[in-house]
Amino acid sequence: MLRKVVKVRIYPTVEQQVNLAQSFGCSRWWWNYALNHSIETYKETGKGLGQSALNALLPALKKAEETKWLGDCYSQILQATTLNLTTAYKNFFEGRARFPRFKSKNDKQSMQYPQNVKVLVDIIKLPGSVGEVKASIHRPIQGKVKTVTVSKYPSGKYFASILSEVEGDNPESSAEGNIIGIDLGLKHFAVVSDGSKVSKFDNPRHIRKHERNLKRKQQKLARKKNGSKSRLKNKRLVAKVHERVSNSRQDFLHKLSTKLVNDNQVVVVENLNTKGMVLNHNLAKSISDAGWGMFTNFLAYKLERKGGMFVEIDRWFPSSKLCSNCFYQMGEMPLDVREWTCPHCGTHHDRDGNAAMNIRAEGIRIIKLAASQSVGGGFPVTAGGGEVRPKKGRKSNLRRSPTIPEALTVPGTPGQCG
Numbered sequence: 001m002l003r004k005v006v007k008v009r010i011y012p013t014v015e016q017q018v019n020l021a022q023s024f025g026c027s028r029w030w031w032n033y034a035l036n037h038s039i040e041t042y043k044e045t046g047k048g049l050g051q052s053a054l055n056a057l058l059p060a061l062k063k064a065e066e067t068k069w070l071g072d073c074y075s076q077i078l079q080a081t082t083l084n085l086t087t088a089y090k091n092f093f094e095g096r097a098r099f100p101r102f103k104s105k106n107d108k109q110s111m112q113y114p115q116n117v118k119v120l121v122d123i124i125k126l127p128g129s130v131g132e133v134k135a136s137i138h139r140p141i142q143g144k145v146k147t148v149t150v151s152k153y154p155s156g157k158y159f160a161s162i163l164s165e166v167e168g169d170n171p172e173s174s175a176e177g178n179i180i181g182i183d184l185g186l187k188h189f190a191v192v193s194d195g196s197k198v199s200k201f202d203n204p205r206h207i208r209k210h211e212r213n214l215k216r217k218q219q220k221l222a223r224k225k226n227g228s229k230s231r232l233k234n235k236r237l238v239a240k241v242h243e244r245v246s247n248s249r250q251d252f253l254h255k256l257s258t259k260l261v262n263d264n265q266v267v268v269v270e271n272l273n274t275k276g277m278v279l280n281h282n283l284a285k286s287i288s289d290a291g292w293g294m295f296t297n298f299l300a301y302k303l304e305r306k307g308g309m310f311v312e313i314d315r316w317f318p319s320s321k322l323c324s325n326c327f328y329q330m331g332e333m334p335l336d337v338r339e340w341t342c343p344h345c346g347t348h349h350d351r352d353g354n355a356a357m358n359i360r361a362e363g364i365r366i367i368k369l370a371a372s373q374s375v376g377g378g379f380p381v382t383a384g385g386g387e388v389r390p391k392k393g394r395k396s397n398l399r400r401s402p403t404i405p406e407a408l409t410v411p412g413t414p415g416q417c418g
Helices: 012-043 050-053 058-063 068-072 075-095 207-220 229-263 283-290 292-307 351-373
Strands: 002-011 109-113 119-121 123-126 130-137 144-152 157-166 177-184 188-193 196-202 265-272 310-314 339-341 348-350
Touching: 012 068, 012 075, 012 109, 012 144, 050 283, 075 109, 075 123, 109 265, 123 144, 177 351, 188 229, 188 351, 196 283, 196 351, 207 229, 207 283, 229 292, 265 292, 265 351, 283 292, 292 310, 310 351, 348 351
Parallel strands: 177 265, 265 310
Antiparallel strands: 002 130, 002 157, 109 144, 119 123, 123 130, 144 157, 177 188, 188 196, 339 348
């Protein structure tokens, strides 16, 4: 079975907005209460609470005078909240996410309908008191609708993410076809090599385009009194600028990843340590704005749907310092060195283009080595890092299969490797 998600804009009426706000509040309160109760129980007993134990608390809370308003919320929303909390705990203990955090009414609001949702023409029918909500369904919903997550963004817009199941499976991964290596950077967002030519895609620098507008609106927001209507209005204006930046970034990443996946069968990239790189305060804003992690996730799932291969090589592979012609490895190479000449064979290199060629060559080597070691003749998709596909839990964007971590040596490297 294949699972697909379509995110659509919805337009609730004023009365529906009030009902949604009440449901958001109930879901948020129950999440915080259940999380706090789980933490206190663990402190006292050394044991956590499961999904059934948490759901057993709901009937008493709905009867209590202080919390009887929980009974006005559609019951399955609260049960879905419990499931999401236990899943968050599971992901934390299995090392896939950090510890669950408390939710605030000032952030993005969301709740989940696990069933009984009907998607009609330009209408989504939600169970409970909300009813039929006008929606802008820009693409057909295939298969059976499983869950619908309704969200309200800080900009004031409402969205519904529709998860559906479709019969069939993704095609089997194959390495037959074009292979490219991608070197991700800041001046050029992506430098791509297919073995015969090098293509460069400029970095749009989305935040820089909106920086002055964002600064002006943030200054106005800072002058407003806390709790005032004027502050709420200006807060939404700031949120709209951030949303515009986010939308333009995702649009660029989707278009570029789709182009590369449509034209090629295998994509090889470096496994970058983005969290460590943003500790450099001179480059932190530019690195965060680039969205390298989001881009590699887009490449991974689109290649998986196509039957292609996504290969990640080790982050310590010396792609920039290695001569793509004779495999001579340089000693040190600061970031300001954009071109260099190999002292062994005399080849003049563009730093990023040479790195992309080396990344591609290393990806091909790993694929061949893994194919020779594979008993069934299949090809793994990811190099290094061991098993990274979650075995349990939900809501993971990791779509990479494991293979044996490879050494950083390159066949044919001359004696001097310092």
